[in-house]
Amino acid sequence: MTEPAPARIAVIGLGAMGLPMAARLAGKFPVVAFEPDPARAALATEAGVSTAASPAEAARHASVVLVAVRDAAQVRAALFGPDGAAEGLGAGDTVVLTSTIGLDAARDIADAVERTGARLVDAPVSGGPVRAGQGDLLVVVGARPEDREAVEPALRRLASTLTVVGDRPGDGQIVKTVNQLLAGVHIAAAAEALALSRELGLDPAAMVPVLSSGAAASFMLGDRGPRMAEAYADGAEVRSRLDIFVKDLGIVADLARTAGVATPVASAAEQLFRLADRSGLGARDDSSVVTVLSPREVDR
Secondary structure, three states, X not given: OOOOOOXXXXXXXXXXXXXHHHHHHHOOOOEEEEOOOHHHHXXXXXXXXXXXXXXXXXXXXXXXXXXXXXXXXXXXXXXXXXXXXXXXXXXXXXXXXXXXXXXXXXXXXXXXXXXXXXXXXEOOEEOOHHHHHHOOEEEEEEOOHHHHHHHHHHHHHHEEEEEXXXXXXXXXXXXXXXXXXXXXXXXXXXXXXXXXHHHOOOOHHHHXXXXXXXXXXXXXXXXXXXXXXXXXXXXXXXXXXXXXXXXXXXXXHHHHHHHOOOOHHHHHHHHHHHHHHHHHHOOXXXXXXXXXXXXXXXXX
């Protein structure tokens, strides 16, 4: 018996996460992508990913449309704007939402997708670009069982940990929001520790392995710590833009307010990222937040 052909996948958005996910998927599935930035589209071509002239064109012959853009406004534009992917959706097609956009936005967009005859699987991802390219992401999924089943092979290609957290779009967003609360707080705490170290005359790069060997260790300290040290030299490679945490911690604040839960530590972290963003660091790696606490030039 001949196995069915693998699903054709459209990837909309080839940013820091979208490009490595598209390249990873292209190792097993036929993939076509859309990206408005010519430089990013060229990188996709080099990685063996075909590109289309619009989201609609990318989606037209795909049964799975994976959206990997920055925020809710970009998701809506990618799906329902001029030449949006919704124009290429057919009955039974599936949109996979990997972006972090919050509970209400995800459910609103899911309703709009379903009005086209397609369905939406809420599957925000966590882990960063390197792990995306290795298929080592955490993917948390909220969707009806039959909808999850339709895209499970693609999600398993991307994930080392694939966890179903609920049967409704938006359920994945809830878990990702909690994840981002912790991630943002941990980055801010690492920045405070290394900024204090630097101001006291210690080398931040040397402090990271010391602090990571004891009870103060965290993933974010080990991952962002070396990049915080680089922020004082030529600047760290941009793996996760700082303004992403401005967005995500804003989502945390909105959801916490709705739930009536005080989140003072997350709120302090949000304000630190907002200060960094207003200082012109929004497009830099989020590790550069450390330079707000201990500026590049320090008088000893």
